[in-house]
Amino acid sequence: MRGRTNNLTIGERVAWYRYRRGLSQEVLAGLIGRTADWLGKIENNRIELDRLSVIKSLAEVLDVSLGDLLGEPGLLDWNGDSGTTTVPALRAALMNYRALGPFSGGPETGPSSVAVLRKEVEALWDAYQDSRFAYVTGRLPELLHRAQAATDHHDGDDQDQARRLLGLTYQLAATQLTKLGESDLAWIAADRGLTAVRPTGDPLIIGSLLRSVGHALHATGRYSEAVRLTEDAASYLEPHLKHATPALLSVYGTLFLSGSMAAARANDAATTRTFLAAADHAAGKLGADANHLWTAFGPTNVVIHRVATAAELGDLQVAIDLGPRVDTAGLPMERRVRHALEVARAYSSWNRLDDAQAVLLDAEQMAPEQVRHHFLSRQLALTWVRRQRGKPSAELVGLAQRLKVLD
Template sequence: MRGMGNTLTIGERVAWYRRRRGLSQEVLAGLIGRTADWLGKIENNRIELDRLSVITSLANVLDVSLGDLLAEPSLTDWSADSGTETVPALRAALMNYRAITAFTNPPTDLPALAALRQDVGNLWGAYQDSRFGYVTGRLPELLRRAQDAADGHDGDDQDQARRLLGLTYQLAATQLTKLGETDLAWIAADRGLAAVRPTGDPVVTGSLFRSVGHALHSTGRYTEAVRLTEDAAGYLETHLTKQPTPALLSVYGTLFLAGAMAAARANDAPTTRTFLTTADHTAARLGGDGNHLWTAFGPTNVAIHRVATAAELGDLQVAIDLGPRVDTTALPMERRVRHALEVARAYSSHNRVDDAQAALLDAEQMAPEQVRHHFLSRQLTLTWIRRQRGKPSPQLVGLARRLNVLD
């Protein structure tokens, strides 16, 4: 953890870094177009600071990373699922010179493509089940095998292997973004695009563009993520003129969902609406919810993003009106829990703390790893504790300790 421990709210971290930079509340508030009174309430936990656009503005002025204010990266706990080799082993796999140089002997024991394809699918399924430790612990070996396949096969088999390698790198980028390892996520997304480029496959390429967008999100580069959405959409649209496959439609639609989040965090409401409308039309064209290429794309995912973007834009009434009514039970666990965190945020912002805590506890019961690794759950829990006039409830104290935000 950089700079301080894990038991401070984002507002308290802002105060810590502000003092380190020698800035008064008046000066820092003025630099982001706010009042000193507002900043004082943020630093004293009287106002929730949960919009990434505002947090990013503060991080930029304080000259720290977004992860510094969000208390990232998060330590991956050792468990029976993860084993005792987690992010460092994945880092070593990504930094393996064999992935970037041709000066190597081709592997002699080539992985069978059918088995490799099944293993890639199984690990993506584990990610969507929010088994983050399991995924992190097994990605290094899967990357090695996928690289061997791409290096050793030829012809059509090599193209298939490159697609599988690209999807494995995409999973690594997605997982590392969840864990706050943004630099490694960028490397993984870049490697994935390089692996799949010779195939000319628009579906896998488009899917990897989404991972690049997520890497940009995680470092607060929202305007660049919006431009990436527009550029990637232009590339994919050349392949949508014929009869597109469900996978291509899903990748295209999901790209706009990621772009809508970026636009909302850039405080660009018109672009957010445009991207959501395009995603909605694409979902209608798809014909219903699906999970092609592990996108979980369809009308329900569009509704989830309407809630999340509304919260990012500060339109909390839309979030509180729509959020609890979205039925996510048919979606993968990762999507269900991510939406539950948005519902908890909306309830908390409307001072319905009991409902917010119930939503967060339900989410934790469904996917404890995912809740533990998300800044919203940590921020909400710490804020509730700081605002208690008396002794926090045993239920809230237990939650805080499980999230490692209370000594």
């Protein structure tokens, strides 16, 4: 499907698949409890379709994946950071049979020391939080190879440390692949990470990886399962919280933030509120914004998720009242830009298109790769173009072209 519907809005993709399934608007709308008039407005871009719970319902009835309607995965552009090595090389690394059995064979120069490997893992996680997606994707295959070699070579405490670092590298792969719309590969990476770190029994790294499993479930529209995972993961971590480090408290709180998004996308407002309250309590105990184990967890991230979950639940009043007032300047770029997309969505839903476009353009300036690879930015830009009664402005056309939704 990649490339065939890149220039369609989500509503237009719904129509495209509906025709292929031989369904009338009346039949498809009835199957999801909506009216044909509503569906007609969706397909003609008169109503924005940006709530994932609704998109998932349509995908299920049309028997397509959530990614098919969102237009994912997108092709990762070659640039100075990536060269000509992107997702296929990472896919090959994840499908390396040596990771499945008792095989050895590290780099010819010998395995990295734990200290060197730790610096490499930290540097690549930092690059991810700076929204340098191509840079991270291009370097993950070799880092996975070196981390696996270190795990195979070392023993004792060094081996446990190498396993933790291998788990964190797999988690980074899962996180990055989710951002790129490669949900199946993200699931493989998260599973491999848990397998690598389980022998250590380290609740901090295991809990961190469980968050990535939740993200992989989100990406495939399995929201109810992601909610259950949040509950199970929290139960696993709770016995370790009596003397929790700030890092463990951050991982615990971030699990609830991820779960709150899953609950909102499952249209479960009560569980969304429960998870946000649990995250808020953890943030209060932490005391301030922090970035332990690259969680960007703290009071500000909790507020960001209040905005995002409100938008998913259709409570645009909360999103528009709270979203623009959140000061994200102290957070990593990835978090700042993700929140900006929510603010742009809220403005657009309230027909404040100039404000919405300004926010999206600012976000693109800060992190062009991240904006390019999120369905919200692509959907917003293309919908704005479609709704123009006259000729779209050069600025809007340029944005849509850079997001690869307009030729």
